[in-house]
Amino acid sequence: MVYGAASTGIRAMTSSSSPGISLKQEGISYAAGADLPCVYVNMVRGGPGLGSIAPAQSDYFQSTRGGGHGDYHVLVLAPKSVQEAADLTYKAFELADKWRMPAMILADGLIGQMMESVELPPYYDPKSLIDKTDWQVGGMYKNHRKAHHVTSIILDPTLLEKKVFDRFERYKKIQHTEVLFEEKNCSDADVILVAYGSSARVCQGAQQMAIKAGLKVGLFRPITLWPFPSTELKKISKTGAIFLVVEMSMGQMIEDIRLSVHDTVPVISLPHTGGVVPNEDEVFARIQEILKGEKQ
Numbered sequence: 001m002v003y004g005a006a007s008t009g010i011r012a013m014t015s016s017s018s019p020g021i022s023l024k025q026e027g028i029s030y031a032a033g034a035d036l037p038c039v040y041v042n043m044v045r046g047g048p049g050l051g052s053i054a055p056a057q058s059d060y061f062q063s064t065r066g067g068g069h070g071d072y073h074v075l076v077l078a079p080k081s082v083q084e085a086a087d088l089t090y091k092a093f094e095l096a097d098k099w100r101m102p103a104m105i106l107a108d109g110l111i112g113q114m115m116e117s118v119e120l121p122p123y124y125d126p127k128s129l130i131d132k133t134d135w136q137v138g139g140m141y142k143n144h145r146k147a148h149h150v151t152s153i154i155l156d157p158t159l160l161e162k163k164v165f166d167r168f169e170r171y172k173k174i175q176h177t178e179v180l181f182e183e184k185n186c187s188d189a190d191v192i193l194v195a196y197g198s199s200a201r202v203c204q205g206a207q208q209m210a211i212k213a214g215l216k217v218g219l220f221r222p223i224t225l226w227p228f229p230s231t232e233l234k235k236i237s238k239t240g241a242i243f244l245v246v247e248m249s250m251g252q253m254i255e256d257i258r259l260s261v262h263d264t265v266p267v268i269s270l271p272h273t274g275g276v277v278p279n280e281d282e283v284f285a286r287i288q289e290i291l292k293g294e295k296q
Contacts, residue, residue: 006031007034008137015040017044018044018059029067036196039103040102043111046275052097055108057108058248068223075226077090087121107197107198147279179232184219187218190217191216191242192220193219193220200221216240230260242267243265246270
């Protein structure tokens, strides 16, 4: 349904929670193969399988690696609050339209059930922003043109390869222009916490506890998980700080962090899974252990 609506140029989205997104992966792959702008929301819960209905971040690999079959990416944005969930949904639609590709909001069950005040941006008509008439279906009689054919199937291997190569050239531009992140006190930190979404909010509290205790602790939060802020992390790693990665998974984003810093600094994982949420005291205690040289 999203594929069909998006092919007419209408902004379309759907949402689910982990297993439901798994069922939608074929459709997401189709949308990527047809270069359709659309938005998917995944409020992640514990897995694998039916798992639990408690918050988790264990769909990171599925989201940032495409999820479905074939060579493709989707834009992935990770909010840490209800306000950001609203703001980044607007942003996701804008980026999807700009680059003609699917975008995903990757949050978790904590944000999905959280109640916070939200200020919505002013209303605007999306039709006034981007002209889609050069590819959308419909409007042949009104615009006096030939029918457009939106499809993901190209049976000639050579033509399909060219299409994928062209798409990846577009991805390179996105990786240079659309990276979003938040950085706090990283320039002279001894330990840098790296987290996204709800885990980043927990880490923010732990960072404040550490600063009050006189410790030099920074916080780096990726907002776009794809494109991932690899260049920025590489720059920060030159300070020599130890990275502590806090995730509600067995350690998935940590692989992108290690690839970014090329193992030039220690990268330590503090994982939780199954729906268990880390807490500030636990993260603060782990910071103290690291600075004392324990359990590295």
